[in-house]
Amino acid sequence: MEKTKSYFWLRVASTIIDLSIIYCLSIIFQFVLFKFTFARLCDILVCVFAVYYTISYIVLKGRSPAKLLTGLKIINSDGSDIQLKNILLREIAFKLVIGIIIPSYILQLIFPIWSPFITLLLAIVVLILSSILLLLFRKSWWELFSQSTIIKIPITQRSIKGYTFLSFTVITVFALIIIVKPVYHNEGSFWTTLYPEYPVTHETIRYADFIKNKSKDPTDYVFDLFKKYDLVVLSERIHPEYTQYELIFNIIHDKRFVKDVGNIFTEIGSVSFQDTLNTYLHTSFKNEDELNKSTAILQRNSDGVHPLWDCTNHFDLLKQVNQLNNKLPDSSKINWFFSDIPVNWEKMTRKNYLKGFTQLKRDSIMAINILNKYKNIVLNGRRKKALVILNTNHGYGILNHKTATGVSWLDSAATNYLMKALPGKVANIMLNTASYIFTPIQYGKWETAFKIAGNPNVGFNFKGSPFGDDKWDGFFLTPKSFTYKDVFTGFIFYKPLNQQISKRGFPYEFVNFQDTLLRRAACIDANEVKKEQIFIKQYNNDPKSILESGPTPYGLFFNGVNIIFFPFLIIMSYLLSLIFFVKRVKK
Numbered sequence: 001m002e003k004t005k006s007y008f009w010l011r012v013a014s015t016i017i018d019l020s021i022i023y024c025l026s027i028i029f030q031f032v033l034f035k036f037t038f039a040r041l042c043d044i045l046v047c048v049f050a051v052y053y054t055i056s057y058i059v060l061k062g063r064s065p066a067k068l069l070t071g072l073k074i075i076n077s078d079g080s081d082i083q084l085k086n087i088l089l090r091e092i093a094f095k096l097v098i099g100i101i102i103p104s105y106i107l108q109l110i111f112p113i114w115s116p117f118i119t120l121l122l123a124i125v126v127l128i129l130s131s132i133l134l135l136l137f138r139k140s141w142w143e144l145f146s147q148s149t150i151i152k153i154p155i156t157q158r159s160i161k162g163y164t165f166l167s168f169t170v171i172t173v174f175a176l177i178i179i180v181k182p183v184y185h186n187e188g189s190f191w192t193t194l195y196p197e198y199p200v201t202h203e204t205i206r207y208a209d210f211i212k213n214k215s216k217d218p219t220d221y222v223f224d225l226f227k228k229y230d231l232v233v234l235s236e237r238i239h240p241e242y243t244q245y246e247l248i249f250n251i252i253h254d255k256r257f258v259k260d261v262g263n264i265f266t267e268i269g270s271v272s273f274q275d276t277l278n279t280y281l282h283t284s285f286k287n288e289d290e291l292n293k294s295t296a297i298l299q300r301n302s303d304g305v306h307p308l309w310d311c312t313n314h315f316d317l318l319k320q321v322n323q324l325n326n327k328l329p330d331s332s333k334i335n336w337f338f339s340d341i342p343v344n345w346e347k348m349t350r351k352n353y354l355k356g357f358t359q360l361k362r363d364s365i366m367a368i369n370i371l372n373k374y375k376n377i378v379l380n381g382r383r384k385k386a387l388v389i390l391n392t393n394h395g396y397g398i399l400n401h402k403t404a405t406g407v408s409w410l411d412s413a414a415t416n417y418l419m420k421a422l423p424g425k426v427a428n429i430m431l432n433t434a435s436y437i438f439t440p441i442q443y444g445k446w447e448t449a450f451k452i453a454g455n456p457n458v459g460f461n462f463k464g465s466p467f468g469d470d471k472w473d474g475f476f477l478t479p480k481s482f483t484y485k486d487v488f489t490g491f492i493f494y495k496p497l498n499q500q501i502s503k504r505g506f507p508y509e510f511v512n513f514q515d516t517l518l519r520r521a522a523c524i525d526a527n528e529v530k531k532e533q534i535f536i537k538q539y540n541n542d543p544k545s546i547l548e549s550g551p552t553p554y555g556l557f558f559n560g561v562n563i564i565f566f567p568f569l570i571i572m573s574y575l576l577s578l579i580f581f582v583k584r585v586k587k
Helices: 007-035 041-058 067-069 084-110 116-137 139-144 156-185 202-213 220-226 243-253 255-261 271-281 286-304 312-325 350-356 361-378 414-421 441-453 514-522 526-541 556-587
Strands: 072-076 148-152 231-236 263-270 335-340 386-391 426-430 458-461 489-495 501-504 548-551
Touching: 007 041, 007 067, 007 072, 007 116, 007 156, 007 556, 041 084, 067 072, 067 556, 084 139, 084 441, 139 148, 139 350, 148 231, 202 441, 220 231, 220 243, 220 255, 220 426, 220 489, 220 548, 231 243, 231 414, 243 255, 243 312, 243 386, 243 426, 255 386, 255 556, 263 361, 271 286, 271 335, 286 312, 312 556, 335 361, 335 458, 361 386, 361 414, 386 414, 514 526
Parallel strands: 231 386, 231 426, 263 335, 263 386, 426 489
Antiparallel strands: 072 148, 458 489, 501 548
């Protein structure tokens, strides 16, 4: 008996094959469970992991299906067959509880969004640490504590190996069909829909009933908030998403906005260009072409952080407000205030750029800029309210916590500053989107609820809604169990994820601007220069190439892991098992 050998590579191969079987079984179980209720894949994985190894070692007498193929067997340290007590210690107490559940719990305290990325991270960390210990001590830590060891046994029972490999084949094929089937006949959904979709449950039906009976038209909802609050903050989706600005266009064109609000603050646009913006908003252009040229010049020059802001929605919003103002008397014209950090691109250097741009500092500067304009201009005007458009985490606030959270980016969010400075006067609205790292909000529960309700465009307060009581998982890092009603006043659903469009580019974007753009990019870093050079080259080859429009790729990374990367690993594991099967059968 070769107790001193670690059989490192055989054990690695066995682990890879076993984990692949466990993952495939978990996919199948989730598919079945989704017919009745929701269950997180990570929870299913943990359960299948424990049951799979425990039953395998009991029924197959110290072997798992993979170990049958690789010729390994678990025994007691004294050389006797492994007993149930040792199996439970090894698989449940040490592997499952200490090796998986405790690290998972710690990760969930840090990352409220449990995504395939986190599952993969946990698996990699556990495997690396276990491999290091195996190389150092020739035993895994769970073997040291469970009084078990591993040996290599003669090749026997070819029929069992054949049935094992056949079972693995069936499980693998079934799991791959389940994974790939949703996008097989609809390739476009790979980009826009996050799979697997949350099932229809009693909970999602209850949420759908709330949507149907206790929500309002989103534009009406915004103006209801203006009756109570002076500043209403819209927390944008990802910057280039365009349909959210269709909602904004509806709001600013509403007669109630012109009459009672009349003021806009945006994150995009440096305060250094406020005078230029004022002139633009009060200028009547001869034709569409002249308007496009002037709008392009303003957008190219006014961003405080990027050498060029190419989002089409901002360009179109500038045009919309200009054209609206041309129809209004001076007393009713819309006021627009840039709030981003001061910038002087003409004198910019890399040193100045790095010194001037700090994300947390930027939020406080934006908040101060908004407060100054609000107190000194808005409150002195006839209309004393304003719509504030900030992106994602800049729009976060803490509604029910007076003390600091201890999370720098949350405490320092621009909206949080505004809420502290103007208690009771600031509301913030979340727009339906994916989480910060493109995983589905609440595992997709909200999307399913709205799908059941017919995907209506609606708005409502989080407080008093079932949505507001859900744990906040919109960002990837938080040390406390915030709910959505703690972070946002309200919620607007405007177009489901698969109908949301991203647009980039605008007319005259690069005309007489290419050298200036490259000089600005050099102030940031070499990668920014390369990126802009690619865009310029594309533009010079085809000016229309910069006008990009397409579905917002919420599902790209999420599905890329679930539907491409994990199946690739499964197939590689299957081929590995095939090698061992053929090798053993020949012998």
